[in-house]
Amino acid sequence: xxxxxxxxxxxxxxxxxxxxxxxxxxxxxxxxxxxxxxxxxxxxxxxxxxxxxxxxxxxxxxxxxxxxxxxxxxxxxxxxxxxxxxxxxxxxxxxxxxxxxxxxxxxxxxxxxxxxxxxxxxxxxxxxxxxxxxxxxxxxxxxxxxxxxxxxxxxxxxxxxxxxxxxxxxxxxxxxxxxxxxxxxxxxxxxxxxxxxxxxxxxxxxxxxxxxxxxxxxxxxxxxxxxxxxxxxxxxxxxxxxxxxxxxxxxxxxxxxxxxxxxxxxxxxxxxxxxxxxxxxxxxxxxxxxxxxxxxxxxxxxxxxxxxxxxxxxxxxxxxxxxxxxxxxxxxxxxxxxxxxxxxxxxxxxxxxxxxxxxxxxxxxxxxxxxxxxxxxxxxxxxxxxxxxxxxxxxxxxxxxxxxxxxxxxxxxxxxxxxxxxx
Amino acid sequence: xxxxxxxxxxxxxxxxxxxxxxxxxxxxxxxxxxxxxxxxxxxxxxxxxxxxxxxxxxxxxxxxxxxxxxxxxxxxxxxxxxxxxxxxxxxxxxxxxxxxxxxxxxxxxxxxxxxxxxxxxxxxxxxxxxxxxxxxxxxxxxxxxxxxxxxxxxxxxxxxxxxxxxxxxxxxxxxxxxxxxxxxxxxxxxxxxxxxxxxxxxxxxxxxxxxxxxxxxxxxxxxxxxxxxxxxxxxxxxxxxxxxxxxxxxxxxx
Numbered sequence: 075x076x077x078x079x080x081x082x083x084x085x086x087x088x089x090x091x092x093x094x095x096x097x098x099x100x101x102x103x104x105x106x107x108x109x110x111x112x113x114x115x116x117x118x119x120x121x122x123x124x125x126x127x128x129x130x131x132x133x134x135x136x137x138x139x140x141x142x143x144x145x146x147x148x149x150x151x152x153x154x155x156x157x158x159x160x161x162x163x164x165x166x167x168x169x170x171x172x173x174x175x176x177x178x179x180x181x182x183x184x185x186x187x188x189x190x191x192x193x194x195x196x197x198x199x200x201x202x203x204x205x206x207x208x209x210x211x212x213x214x215x216x217x218x219x220x221x222x223x224x225x226x227x228x229x230x231x232x233x234x235x236x237x238x239x240x241x242x243x244x245x246x247x248x249x250x251x252x253x254x255x256x257x258x259x260x261x262x263x264x265x266x267x268x269x270x271x272x273x274x275x276x277x278x279x280x281x282x283x284x285x286x287x288x289x290x291x292x293x294x295x296x297x298x299x300x301x302x303x304x305x306x307x308x309x310x311x312x313x314x315x316x317x318x319x320x321x322x323x324x325x326x327x328x329x330x331x332x333x334x335x336x337x338x339x340x341x342x343x344x345x346x347x348x349x350x351x352x353x354x355x356x357x358x359x360x361x362x363x364x365x366x367x368x369x370x371x372x373x374x375x376x377x378x379x380x381x382x383x384x385x386x387x388x389x390x391x392x393x394x395x396x397x398x399x400x401x402x403x404x405x406x407x408x409x410x411x412x413x414x415x416x417x418x419x420x421x422x423x424x425x426x427x428x429x430x431x432x433x434x435x436x437x438x439x440x441x442x443x444x445x446x447x448x449x450x451x452x453x454x455x456x457x458x459x460x461x462x463x464x465x466x467x468x469x470x471x472x473x474x475x476x477x478x479x480x481x482x483x484x485x486x487x488x489x490x491x492x493x494x495x496x497x
Numbered sequence: 498x499x500x501x502x503x504x505x506x507x508x509x510x511x512x513x514x515x516x517x518x519x520x521x522x523x524x525x526x527x528x529x530x531x532x533x534x535x536x537x538x539x540x541x542x543x544x545x546x547x548x549x550x551x552x553x554x555x556x557x558x559x560x561x562x563x564x565x566x567x568x569x570x571x572x573x574x575x576x577x578x579x580x581x582x583x584x585x586x587x588x589x590x591x592x593x594x595x596x597x598x599x600x601x602x603x604x605x606x607x608x609x610x611x612x613x614x615x616x617x618x619x620x621x622x623x624x625x626x627x628x629x630x631x632x633x634x635x636x637x638x639x640x641x642x643x644x645x646x647x648x649x650x651x652x653x654x655x656x657x658x659x660x661x662x663x664x665x666x667x668x669x670x671x672x673x674x675x676x677x678x679x680x681x682x683x684x685x686x687x688x689x690x691x692x693x694x695x696x697x698x699x700x701x702x703x704x705x706x707x708x709x710x711x712x713x714x715x716x717x718x719x720x721x722x723x724x725x726x727x728x729x730x731x732x733x734x735x736x737x738x739x740x741x742x743x744x745x746x747x748x749x750x751x
Contacts, residue, residue: 283603283619284612290589290600297587299571300549300580301662302604311610 100360101274108266112259121258127370128269129326134350134362135276136319141348142356143280144312145292147213150220151320151347153200154193156227156339158321160234161192162328166242183250186268186325193321194314201313206306208295220344227336239335242328261330268326276319277359288312346373349387353394355401364402382446389438427488434481441474500563502527502666502696503548503579508557510540510547510720517543519720520557525713527665530697532707535717536740541700542584544717545670548698549581550574561666576604580664584671586651588658590644594635597643597654599626601661626661633657633687649680656691666696673703685710708732716740 088096111124133155140146162185165177172178204215227234234240244255251267253260279285287308291298295305328334337343346369354365369387376383398405412420440456440463447454448465456463463470503525510518517540525531535541546552548559550571559567566574589597599616602625608614616622630636633653638646643654652672659667672688673681685706688697701707707714708728715725718740724731731737 278615279612281615281617282612283608283614283616284610286596286600286616287603287610289591293589293591294587296583297589297658298600299551300575301601301658302572302575303609304570304572307610311612315612 097277101270101277104273104363105270108270111266112262118258121262123371123374125258125261125265125330126374127367128265129323129330130347130350130366130370131269131363132272132323132326133320133347134354134366135273136316136323137347137351138356138359138362139276139279139288139312139316139319141351142358142361143285143292144288144309144316146208146309146313147216147348148344149213149217149341149348150223150344151216151316152341152343153220153223153339154196154317154320155324155327155343155347156334156336157196157223157324158189158191158193158318159324159328159334159338160240161321162186162189162325163240163242163332163334164233166244166246166328166332167240169247170243172247177247179248181248181250182244182246182255182329183253183264185329186272186322189321189323189325189328190318191321193324194318196321197314197317201310201317205309205313208305208309217341220339220341224336224340227339234336234339235334237335239333239337241333244329244332255329264329265326268322272319272322273363279315280359284308284311349391353391353401355403355405357400358403358407361401361403364406368402380443380446382442385442423488423492427485430481430484430488432481433477433484435477437474437476437478437481440470440477444470444474499527500560501525502529502562503698504560504563505548506558506560508544508547508559509555510543510552511555517720518547518554521717521720521722523715523722523725525696525698527696528694530692530699530710530712532699532701532711532714533717534701534704534707534714539717540720541717542670543720545581545668545700549579549668575662575664578664579666579668580659580662581668582655582659582670582672584674586648586655588643588651588654590642592643593640594643594646594654595626595630595639598629598635598657598661599623601658602626602629605662629657629661633691649676649684652676652684653687656687660691660695664695666698667692669697669699669701671700671702673701673706681706 116124133151136154137148137151140148140151165180165185165188166182168177169180169182172180200219204212204219207215228236244261249255251263253263255261255264280289287298287303290301291303291305291308298305298308324334324338327338350365350369351362352365353369354363355361372383372387376386380386394401400407409421409424412424440458443456443458444463444465447456461469461473463473501524503523505521505523508518508521509516521544533541533544543552547554547567550566550569550573554567557567558565561574561577561579564577566577566579569577589600592600599622602622603609603616606619606622606625608616608619608622627636627639630639633656635650635653635657638650643651646654656669656672659669669688673684676684681703688699688710697710699707699710701710711728713725713727714731715722716731716734716737717723723740724734724737726734
């Protein structure tokens with residue numbers, strides 16, 4: 075019986091065409107998109123969003139080297155992002171004040187490398203004690219370290235610049251690729267270059283002996299010991315590399331924003347990178363990329379529409395954790411595989427599910443928006459599509475309760491159908 | 498005269514007040530197939546953990562090819578040429594069969610912690626991996642995720658990973674546990690083939706396997722070795738009969 079099942083797997087080895095499609099093509103497309111975007115003449119705000127997305131893609135990918143690949147849950151990854159960024163800003167200061175000499179010949183374009191060095195160095199120091207443990211102990215240590223470094227950020231003014239942080243100027247030193255880095259369109263090329271390069275390097279890392287052993291250590295540290303590897307050492311080296319790439323993202327950020335404050339080291343951005351990675355899907359290499367794009371977009375645009383956007387972010391995160399633990403990438407992969415396997419039927423259920431979620435969302439949105447305005451106390455009223463929804467009006471409550479019941483009921487019904495069909 | 502492959506000298510291990518291993522002395526020659534038997538709770542697994550570096554002895558020493566390894570960590574012991582399998586299947590379930598074996602090969606081929614090479618391009622590693630898969634008969638299933646393997650194949654994979662690094666001393670912890678008769682026969686044949694020319698130390702409950710495979714047998718009872726000898730000596734030893742085997746068991750394998 076098992077032989078029949080396994081014979082079909084004998085030719086599971088990826089062919090060269092498959093390898094190309096899985097490993098090379100996505101990067102070609104990624105780079106092509108990055109190159110094509112400026113042809114559409116994005117606005118200033120579009121450029122600044124794109125730059126933020128690029129930085130967050132690298133940051134989230136570096137985080138996933140720990141969370142997804144090595145199985146290490148860190149609550150303090152912004153420490154390496156921030157320290158890399160500070161290192162880059164200090165280097166930019168040196169370039170600005172350089173009178174020839176070494177720093178006179180360093181281009182600002184190379185600042186992500188300084189960030190990498192800063193982040194990797196921080197990872198090497200902090201990782202030494204914290205990588206002795208995996209699991210809960212590692213997570214707790216990372217939390218403590220994050221608090222410690224953030225507190226230090228506010229104490230050592232000469233390095234971190236106190237509450238105002240330190241700022242720099244990217245238009246100094248020699249130019250690379252003819253980019254003065256003055257206008258935001260030129261900064262875009264800088265960000266695009268480093269985003270694609272870092273994504274490539276992080277992917278290549280997963281294919282190296284160390285990268286493979288990091289996954290092995292995640293799954294079975296005991297077995298790893300008996301093939302000659304020290305799990306602590308594996309974790310430590312991966313931690314340094316992840317810190318380095320977080321620092322690289324910090325260096326990109328230093329050039330893009332020309333300022334860093336101790337806030338950047340704090341738990342808030344550490345939490346955000348965790349959410350980006352998890353919502354995107356930690357099991358997939360492309361997951362953090364997806365998460366970074368979606369959440370950075372939400373962060374910059376949703377906050378224009380509603381002041382309760384963090385609440386929606388929280389809801390999204392909880393929903394993903396509970397119902398789609400493989401994140402957006404998992405949903406996309408499931409949709410792709412499901413449609414290929416069962417065709418339109420799958421697509422139909424899926425569409426029905428989206429409709430059900432949208433209906434339920436109406437109830438949630440009305441509830442949240444009305445509540446936020448009420449609690450602000452300015453007497454504002456939520457007025458979507460010309461409706462006048464006061465907290466006391468029956469229409470408001472009807473619009474909360476009916477969509478919630480209908481939407482959730484429909485979701486339950488769909489889930490039950492699927493159970494029966496699957497059984 | 499060369500040093501024995503493995504030498505245990507007055508080995509003790511206590512967990513708090515519980516004395517699990519109480520003065521074990523044992524020498525195993527190179528190329529020998531040695532079985533350790535004993536009733537449940539005799540300390541067989543603890544003894545394996547002491548030898549392989551997962552526990553450190555309370556007192557006494559473990560020597561591998563004449564070198565003291567009793568204060569080394571498992572990966573250091575492994576690099577000095579000792580490898581082990583586990584009682585429960587202990588493979589990398591998220592990887593394919595081929596990747597599993599490759600993990601076992603990498604370190605011994607000098608690719609330790611390198612992050613500048615693509616594993617897919619390491620020709621010798623691929624060749625060695627394929628050779629091992631061929632040797633144990635898993636080459637047809639090389640691209641199957643390890644989690645999907647039938648139980649007996651998982652045990653085979655476990656042995657493949659264990660021998661992949663080329664260790665000279667192999668410790669197998671109940672390699673045929675939970676197998677049917679025909680599976681057991683195949684497993685024994687595989688073990689003989691895979692450990693040819695190597696030193697084998699095996700903990701096993703199946704007396705047919707033990708008496709068929711081992712050159713010598715040690716009987717561990719309450720943390721002490723009460724007898725060591727060739728199978729026929731052990732079979733005839735009255736203390737062993739009394740302590741452990743029970744008469745019927747022995748008739749069955751005679």
